[in-house]
Amino acid sequence: MAVPLRRLHHVSLHVSNGRKLAYDLVSKYKFNLFATRLTDRSRQVAFRNGAAVFVVNERPIQGSAGLNEWLQLGGNDKHSADARRVNFEKHKRSNPSCLYDVHLHHPVDSVSNVCFEVEDVERSFKVLRHLGCNFLVPPTTVEDENGLVTYSVVKSIVGNVCHTLIDKTKYGGTFLPGFNVTEKDWSLEKENLSCPVTHFDHITYASPRKSTQQVMRWYEKLFGFQRFFIDSDEDVDEGFVVNQEGVGLRLTAMQYWKCSKAGITLPFTDKKEPDCKFVIAESLPQQGRNQVDTFLEQHRAAGIQHVALYTKNIVSAAHTMAKAGVHFFSPPPAYYTEVGKRREIEEAGHDPQMLSEHGILLDTDLQQDPSSQSECSENRRYLLQVFTKPLFAEDTFFLELIERRGATGFGEGNIRALWRSVQAYMENERRDSQGETVQSAQQ
Template sequence: MAAYLSRIHHISLHVSNAEKLANDLVSKFKFCLFATRQTDRSRQLAFRKAAAVFLVNERRQDSVNLDEEVPGNTSFPDQHLVQVGKCSTGKYLYDVCSHYPVDTVSNVCFEVEDVEKSFKDLRHIGCDFLVPPTIVEDEGGVVTYSVVKSIVGNVCHTLIDRSKYEGSFLPGFEVLENDSILEDKDRTCSISHFDHITYACPRKTTQQVMRWYEQLFGFRRFFIDSKEDVDEGYVINQDGIGLRLTAMEYWKCSELGIILPFVDKKEPDCKFVIAESLPKQGRNQVDTFLEQHGSPGIQHIGLYTKNILCTAQAMSEAGVQFFSPPPTYYTEVGKQQEIEEAGHNPQMLAQHGILLDTTLPLDSSLQKTTCDDIQYLLQVFTKPIFSEDTFFLELIERRGATGFGEGNIRALWLSVQAYMEKNKKHSHTAQV
């Protein structure tokens, strides 16, 4: 392992219309705009919900043929120094400016203890760096960062050290509201952190991606199911569903003493999931992502919520559209009983398309299982939030379950497929 990751600092999105996405994040998803930065070539807007932070980057149309002045090779000096103010004309975005043809989620920023050491160690084993270690400062202090290109499509990782910075976000950003004010805002959407990030990848690339993250960042395998094959991952290959899921998580050093909000005061995990389609099962949403996005990339992000019913209801009333599973999901044999035994009302879940999946108790000899004994999760997917059928969000509430709703995959798959088939027909009709 060449770099020790502490936690996710933020996730960057590069879009053509920041205003529309900003309105959606605030009005529909109940995030708070808390910091902004304007440069001569781009605009950056930072949105927060507890520990979940999105950084939206909009590329200025009049500078589409200009590139950010960052080195394009590995002949870097040890450090670059950039001083920025509240409204900066600086060159750096804590990322790279993307000329990507469609809206995309392209950077997962990690906090690290030592950017320079990480840079040297990663470069030594052949990593492709887009930005060398760079020092940025303002009145709040100093931040050091660099940007490494990942093995997955256009996804990059900014490595950042803000241990010497006392500001609310990053140098150069104008902070609009302080954290205490943000915490008092809309409590109907109790999102606390990023639960997982899912990559859509081409077939037979999972093992390569896994090895890259293991070697460079110390990621380790997370088994979605106890019967999952080590090499094959979690595979569903039936009833028109051809899907392979493989999960991994980054190892956090216990001595760092990181504290983030979580229900049991444990540092929240953010797992990474690799999704690829299987042959001979027809076209599916992974293939659709790869085609419309133009490369592998981030397909969806799971937002952890402490109360998915309240969160989904508030978002739905604000205009968020969720995928709905087939109506028979809530009445099929065993599912209604499963939901009721977990202490939920099937009709209440059905109103917002929320799915429930339980984990069998470790002690199968228990004669009677109570609600308190059952481990389960609740989840629901939004429809794509970009104009293409690429990126979407997931709400997830965990009650002891650590997987990704293996029992729900078929229902989720069918609901997404139905939506995409409907969109395809509408598109065809419009062309005719």
């Protein structure tokens, strides 16, 4: 029997320069630093925008940024560094340098842990161990004055991806024991109106060819994930396939929670959370090398290629991030001038020129009811999406902004345009890198 998941709690990143990423998350992507755990052996800093929470993990390097420098990223530094230092570490079974996670010593920066809340960690551990799961951390209890939390960490079947399973039913604090919370009165009412992100919409894995079915079976058997069909005509075994015009891609989606339109307010557990879908992307050999292959090569393993942030106003969010220095992928200019796409954008009530300024793509849901095929833009189901360039030095992890107006897919009509823009970027990067190598050799 599979272990039921209650909700996605946070996503963890493991990086060599945590301070740089922290600065980018706050200044460019408009996340708020709200909880820290800084010790001699580990730095863990939590950021959130809406209910989307990232935890940045870094092993400190001698001579690197001090505690005060990290905390200044959060603003309003009312207390001294010593007052904010967590003097805690009170565990029943272990005292890890990396709470709620593990150090995998991956050779490059990586997004490597998706943390889920579950009903009972001990019971989940027994069930999953019986099913053959590899646990990196056994059930471990951590507590402070607000109660206790039990967690364990299981290795997934996808590259370096792990899943922390956490039980917070006996905890009344804002985040997690061991973290010093710097913003205790946070709520969705304090959201950044210029960049209104509410939650994680989906997470996409880059996976080797012919591995999708194995990954799907693993998540279905262990956690009860269910298939989500991107297109009503997609083949059950083959998934959603685009294999033409230089694009060779297979997408297969799964979900663990029935879709809900209601948002959530982390950490209040009486709210229903919208499902966060998982997408598996693999390349097809007929169309040559592509960005999935590039990810696998530069990441040196399968892993998380991108995380989509749901926003209620993508134009405002993209504009705010762009002004702060975020670079987005842009589709070919013809995307906005092609007659059919221009009409599609206008019928949805948007200005093609405005969308083109930040590379925002629009895709209408073609599977809607015939009764909704009216001229009124309010009756059209569509989504808007835009993709950032990679956050790390390697061409691996990036973010997506997505706004849904009734559409539940992933912009399948935009795949070719996005694919070509990403390919052009990576080919330019490759040429620049080769040019620098040649120039260096000549010198």
